Amino acid sequence: MAAFTTVDNPLLHFNTVLYTGNGTTQAITGAGFAPDMVCIKNRDAAWQFVNWDTMNGAGDNTELSWSATNPIGGPDAYSYGQLSAFGADGFTVAKGGSAGTPQFTNTSGTDYAAWCWKAGTTSGIDTTGATITPTEYTFNAAGGYSIIRYTGTGVNATLPHGLGVKPALIWIKRESAGATNWQMGNDAVGWTKYATSDTTAAFSTNSGAWNDTDPTSVLFTIGTNGECNTGSSTYIAYCFATLQGYMKAGIYEGNGNADGAYIYTGFKPSWVLLHATVDAGYSWPLYDNKRTGMNGPNPYGNNYFLEEASDAEDPTIAINLTSNGFKFLSSSGHVNGAREYCYFAMAEMPFVSSNGIPATAR
Secondary structure (H helix, E strand, C coil), rough: CCCCCCCCHHCCEEEEEEECCCCCCEEECCCCCCCCCCEEEEECCCCCCCEECCCCCCCCCEECCCCCCCCCCCHHHHCCCCEEEECCCEEEEEEECCCCCCCCCCCCCEEEEEEEEEEECCCCCCCCCCCCCCCCCEEEEECCCCEEEEEECCCCEEEEECCCEEEEEEEECCCCCCCCCEEEEEEECCEEEECCCCCCCEECCCCHHCCCCCCCCEEEEEECCCCCCCCCCCCEEEECCCEECCCCEEECCCCCCCCCCCCECEEEEEEEEECCCCCCCCCEEEECCCCCCCCCCCCCCCEEECCCCCCCCCCCCCEEEEEEEECCCCCCCCCCCCCEEEEEEEEEEEEECCCCCCCCCC
């Protein structure tokens, strides 16, 4: 089936940028837009995923770690390297003050991956029906992405997301003092459940996350979990839409075989994040279309990271990214055991564009 889309060029909204550190300060370009969120990962060593966004700004004490429970500023970017400025086509990184190496962002000779998202609209969000008004926000309805900052109330609440369509994925982190998990909801799993994306726990049924309420095209609902809605605490929410031919949340069944499951997305993936929906102890493998590794048999598949961990990238759980989906070449329990998994994927290009141009196979 042709997957016609309104997003013919996903690279205007999301891109992966690879670079090598120089040990001082350097401007990284090639994003293709001015990013509003950048997550950087050291590819060569066990250092955290470190995330900056324009709500919090660049520099020290403005970062969050995807793979830790730290509040904002917790990873100590001053000591270990920071994103020091956002730019028109990327960002600037600096080495931290510590002599220790390797570092988060810019150790000389070390390879890094940076995932960049564009938002950009900072006024005019639809707040109809919201019981919490964001303190700040930036959104990109065409690109299906928004950042919402808010203060918790401790009671069930609704907030605007700015996407104009129902979100596929919502990722929330408490920024104020105190160690809390990242709370994630996936539309394919359903909004009676949530996962803590910095752990290997399975999805849990708990009304304290989303108050058992599906998001709408305007609002998302939060319960009273500390991860999303403690009174007077500050939170950041990253929201991602379902857009045909561009972004999708889904479910698949692993087959436990090295000739693994094939998952149709309707586009050529550029970024895929996975997790077992049942059975604890399985990681969050993350793949993209830029890093070392070509489609082919294990160990030559696209390299993966474990999003909840700080490990260096690894080629041993192989995946092929195709013109219209992805296929596993591994029986690993992290991606293709005999159980159910959820995924969230974003496109490099649609399988068929709005003007009928098909994607090419890899």
